[in-house]
Amino acid sequence: MINFRSIHGRLFLIFLFSMLGLLLIVSFVYYQRATEQIRDKMSVVAEKNISQTVGLFDLMLKGYDSVTKSLNSNNELMRLLRDRSSEQSVEGVNLERRITDILGAIFYSRNDIVGIHIVTNRGKVYSFDRSVGATVRDHSEQEWYTRLQRSTGEMIWLGVYPHSLMSGGIDKPVFAFGRQLFELSALKSVGIVLIETDADAIASALRNASLGPGSNVVIQAADGVEIIRTNPVQSDMDRIPLGWPGPLKPGEVLLTEQKEAMITAAGIDMADWTVIGITPKRDLQLELRETRRFLLSVVIVLVFAATLLATFVSRSFSSPFKRLIQQMKQVELGNFKGQVRVQSYQELNVLVSSFNRMVNQMDELIERIKLASISEKNAQLQALQSQVNPHFLFNTLDMIYWMLDERENDRLGKVILALSQIFRYGSEWEEASRAPLRRELEQLRHYLTIIQTRLGGRVHTEFAIEDRWLELEVPKMFLQPIVENAVKYGLEPLDRPGLLRISSQERDGNLEIIVEDNGVGMEETALEHISRTLEESGSSRRELESGEHGGTGRRGIGLQNVHLRIRLMFGENYGIGIASRLNEGTKVIVTIPIPPERG
Incomplete structure (x- = not known):
């Protein structure tokens, strides 16, 4: 137990508080600087991630666009779709098989395609999907079909649906897109093509823009409708905030900080869509928390080291005084033979040397007094003894x-x-x-x-x-x-x-x-x-x-x-x-x- 009224205790407190004060000041300055650097770094990383995600998404959409164009430029497929052979004849069965074979070749050319469906103007549907393979059936008109029918040949990105639009056996989210098919020689529509891909590929591309486990990346259409998001909405912080400026132009990047989240967004070249990244402030502070944890660990280690150093310094100063006090107590008890031996500060060495000389002189004086007393007693004994004999x-x-x-x-x-x-x-x-x-x-x-x-x-x-x-x-x-x-x-x-x-x-x-x-x-x-x-x-x-x-x-x-x-x-x-x-x-x-x- 340290006595804080002693020299050792006072020196320990002074040195320790000085070290801790300096440590706290340095830690505070370092933390402020680290916070600013982390915020700047997160902003740069967020803009870079959203740009890379948009670029990746553009490449993905260009690949899907090339698939549909390859179907439209396939002369044999266009010829087979124009052929009006009787569906009950042998030639009609061979025609259907050849069309589905072409679709199967396209299907197996990519791993992410779930189904390829061609709907002719006569209402005939030729499909190749993961559930049943090649099928031919009649078509019942739906809303998405109307959107494709009204198009003039451009790519129509329908969006993400919870299940397949054409295949009943595929009950998982799909990304659907399509366009009208034209006979190039006559520039006449022969039908539409609908391609469904696995929505997980799009979600994986979007996750590249995430800055933390709580980040939410959303694709928003020009009319404000959400196409897809990486995580479901759990709180208002996951929603696109009110006052959002709306769709961005292709290649445009926006970064803004809201009260509880940081918003990054960029426009997509291949579609009139905007990729929006919503990152809560708590995720942005993950690295900051790691910095705080590291700084706290360093502070604890330094406090421990400062305590040991303060103990060492205070003891190195107070130890000679303790030895001197112990020897003084021995002198009080009558022991004048001890010597204090220390190698410390010059002033303490002078003090200890003076004390040792004083004790030696006292010891010599006591020895002289003792010898004089013994001589006196012997003289008294002889004087007393001489009184016996006469x-x-x-x-x-x-x-x-x-x-x-x-x-x-x-x-x-x-x-x-x-x-x-x-x-x-x-x-x-x-x-x-x-x-x-x-x-x-x-x-x-x-x-x-x-x-x-x-x-x-x-x-x-x-x-x-x-x-x-x-x-x-x-x-x-x-x-x-x-x-x-x-x-x-x-x-x-x-x-x-x-x-x-x-x-x-x-x-x-x-x-x-x-x-x-x-x-x-x-x-x-x-x-x-x-x-x-x-x-x-x-x-x-x-x-x-x-x-x-x-x-x-x-x-x-x-x-x-x-x-x-x-x-x-x-x-x-x-x-x-x-x-x-x-x-x-x-x-x-x-x-x-x-x-x-x-x-």
């Missing part, structure tokens, strides 16, 4: 003093060995204040050796740490301050033996190391004060860095130390939790994360 060292040296005073040399050796291990462990900072939990527990056991020696066995210690956590990295010497607080403030004031238990448990994906004792515990106000101090880690950090301890006391300092180191190493979600009841004991819970590969 207090313990003071107590240990005090204990050694009293033991030397009592001259207990064996126990003194163990204490000094444990103390040396503690100092050795505390002096190793190559791993940036980290150590495996296993080494932290070993260090704690050395410390507890000293404590148990100093307290004369009044503290019993239990370890319940699972082996799977022994290689987990933890802050160095994070358990000793907690155990020291538990012994000094919880177990040492007891008038009975005390228990110190160090255990582990997994909860919500984190590891909890629990240091609990059954010592004197603490009052609720003291517990609240220590808990509040641990939560205010920022304030505690400033106090520790400045050396100001306020009224918290040594117990708060030791726990704050460990709590702050854990947060500096693992984050704000980890640290120390404390619970205590007066005369029941204290429980300190250290929460650290479990690495994913150990989870």
